[in-house]
Amino acid sequence: MEDAVFISTPDNVTLEFELAGLGSRFCAYLIDGVLIGVLIVAVVVAMFFMPSGLYFFRAALKARSTWLASWNFALLIFFVFLITWGYYVLFEGLRRGSTPGKRKMGIRVVRDDGLPIGFREAALRNLVRAADMLPPPASLLGGVVMLFDPKGRRLGDMLAGTLVVVEKFAAPSDSAAAAAWAARVEQGRSRQALTLPQGVISANQIGLIEQYMARRYTLPPVRSATLAWQITEPLLPLLGEDREALVNRPDRAGYCERLLLQILEMAEGKPPKPGPAPKQRAQAALF
Amino acid sequence: MPTAQDKQEQWTRFFPRAQNILKRGPRALRKLSGSELTSLIDDYQALTADLARARSLGAPRATVDQLNRSAVAGHNLLYGSIRRPAVFLESDWFGSFARAVRRHLGAVTLSATMLFAPAVATFFAVQFYPSLGYDLVAEGFFNFDPASAENLHNIPSLARPIVSSSIITNNIQVTLLAFGFGLTAGLGTTVLLVFNGVHLGSVAGWMMLHGKEKALWGWIMPHGATELLAICLAGAAGYLLAAAIVLPGQLRRSTALKRAGGDALIIELGCMVMLVIAGLIEGFVSPSSIAYSTRIAVLAASLALWAAYFAGSGHRRRKSTGPSAEAERTQKRTQSIL
Numbered sequence: 001m002e003d004a005v006f007i008s009t010p011d012n013v014t015l016e017f018e019l020a021g022l023g024s025r026f027c028a029y030l031i032d033g034v035l036i037g038v039l040i041v042a043v044v045v046a047m048f049f050m051p052s053g054l055y056f057f058r059a060a061l062k063a064r065s066t067w068l069a070s071w072n073f074a075l076l077i078f079f080v081f082l083i084t085w086g087y088y089v090l091f092e093g094l095r096r097g098s099t100p101g102k103r104k105m106g107i108r109v110v111r112d113d114g115l116p117i118g119f120r121e122a123a124l125r126n127l128v129r130a131a132d133m134l135p136p137p138a139s140l141l142g143g144v145v146m147l148f149d150p151k152g153r154r155l156g157d158m159l160a161g162t163l164v165v166v167e168k169f170a171a172p173s174d175s176a177a178a179a180a181w182a183a184r185v186e187q188g189r190s191r192q193a194l195t196l197p198q199g200v201i202s203a204n205q206i207g208l209i210e211q212y213m214a215r216r217y218t219l220p221p222v223r224s225a226t227l228a229w230q231i232t233e234p235l236l237p238l239l240g241e242d243r244e245a246l247v248n249r250p251d252r253a254g255y256c257e258r259l260l261l262q263i264l265e266m267a268e269g270k271p272p273k274p275g276p277a278p279k280q281r282a283q284a285a286l287f
Numbered sequence: 288m289p290t291a292q293d294k295q296e297q298w299t300r301f302f303p304r305a306q307n308i309l310k311r312g313p314r315a316l317r318k319l320s321g322s323e324l325t326s327l328i329d330d331y332q333a334l335t336a337d338l339a340r341a342r343s344l345g346a347p348r349a350t351v352d353q354l355n356r357s358a359v360a361g362h363n364l365l366y367g368s369i370r371r372p373a374v375f376l377e378s379d380w381f382g383s384f385a386r387a388v389r390r391h392l393g394a395v396t397l398s399a400t401m402l403f404a405p406a407v408a409t410f411f412a413v414q415f416y417p418s419l420g421y422d423l424v425a426e427g428f429f430n431f432d433p434a435s436a437e438n439l440h441n442i443p444s445l446a447r448p449i450v451s452s453s454i455i456t457n458n459i460q461v462t463l464l465a466f467g468f469g470l471t472a473g474l475g476t477t478v479l480l481v482f483n484g485v486h487l488g489s490v491a492g493w494m495m496l497h498g499k500e501k502a503l504w505g506w507i508m509p510h511g512a513t514e515l516l517a518i519c520l521a522g523a524a525g526y527l528l529a530a531a532i533v534l535p536g537q538l539r540r541s542t543a544l545k546r547a548g549g550d551a552l553i554i555e556l557g558c559m560v561m562l563v564i565a566g567l568i569e570g571f572v573s574p575s576s577i578a579y580s581t582r583i584a585v586l587a588a589s590l591a592l593w594a595a596y597f598a599g600s601g602h603r604r605r606k607s608t609g610p611s612a613e614a615e616r617t618q619k620r621t622q623s624i625l
Binding site for chain 1: 289290291292293294295298335336337338339340341342344345346347348349350351352353355356358359362363366367445446447448449451452453455456459460463464466467468469470471475528540541544545547548549552555556
């Protein structure tokens, strides 16, 4: 299965959903299983503490039954059945695809068009659980189907047309810089091609540089250094830099990053600072 | 043109606002005033445009995530109350079960064959080869002594609620298996139906062989029609799913499954209701001491009722035509959108 699905809405918005993994789904399943057990025990205990339940208890001790106790026990059987089969249907139907276990694991069921599920989907995907659990209780069939499906659906999900996705609760990060960027983009001042005396750096190339600069500290240092070189190398002739002099510099990555920053500043319309002094370059050639 | 500050305000106010309305349910959206709704939609459109730009221009992951989260919330909010043609919202929910069954008579026939053909076969097999009975019949029936000549069980009235409740839950569980196992390309459904058929036929044959058939029929008749019909229909629901997997036709298998799901679910839910009725009869009427002729009457009545329901219910009434009817329909459609 893939990591994420992209859903295009009718108004041409592409929404991204991160798919829930096998692990978090299994953990949610375990938590819900425990909760179902607890609920059943609670119902049984509650029945014994109800007046009629005590009646049943006494009747059972005396090895005779009464009609109240009989109805009570009949209801108990019914409630236990309702809990085992209805737990998922009720929770997912009422709470927009979320059960306590799923909530704990931060996952949720959504329709494959990105909208919240209703009772129809909740009933379909949960009433056919028996098939996904084959051979019981190993759930091999559902698990294997899930692994091979690109959207990570078990059979019940395919039937109901649902996906299990990661729900992100995290509060929005500080967005001042991003908002400023977006405003600038909307005004059309970002990512124009940069014309230099020696040639043109395309908007896409500038985009690449921006992405690199935003992500460079999240990458492993070796990878970051390699990328910096790969991005800078084709631009060297435009910047009037000498490739041969640069190849063997020990601080090549740092030097490349300075060059890239300089390009971005020029692209944003700031007056270009004087480039790295020729002396430095001469020094580099000595190494 | 919005300034950076406008933009940030728009971003930060939209998500909590959308979440808040979502939490309060679809009614909260309807209660918004015109200007509130307009500003909500404006914010949503601005946000989704920002999202598209952020994605295609390669904004940092955190920004895309944040915008995506807001867009999902907005999409859920603004489009979440438009339902796909939903089964439960059909105005004629009572007739929808009968209609679904009529639409899939082929699957019902297949399911009935898988249940009754083994039943008839084993019934006669046990007649002609009584030793087979020891392999097929459940052990409890070897020396089974009917409560009376006309009834297998005579359950004391105090135990009847418990019997009824456990029979209902057990039978519903069986139909849920028959339904769900349709996803194993129908193999599981078939196994379930054949096993139940063999059990039914062999016990009936065994009782016949030992001259206790009247007790057996007397027991089965009051609830049998409803119960066996429900099991057949649940099998049919399972075969609907199987057909979508095995014979999807021009559709993709997942699409075919999604389409089959609606009718199959209606049939399965209808079966549950039927089994509650059957279980109440099996718990309270069948084990009582009513006369044999009354049992026949109950059988006849239940057969007639189900026949009438499945044949007659849920036919769409001819709608009045003309401008007023058209206007009414348009109005309904508009209402169902919001």
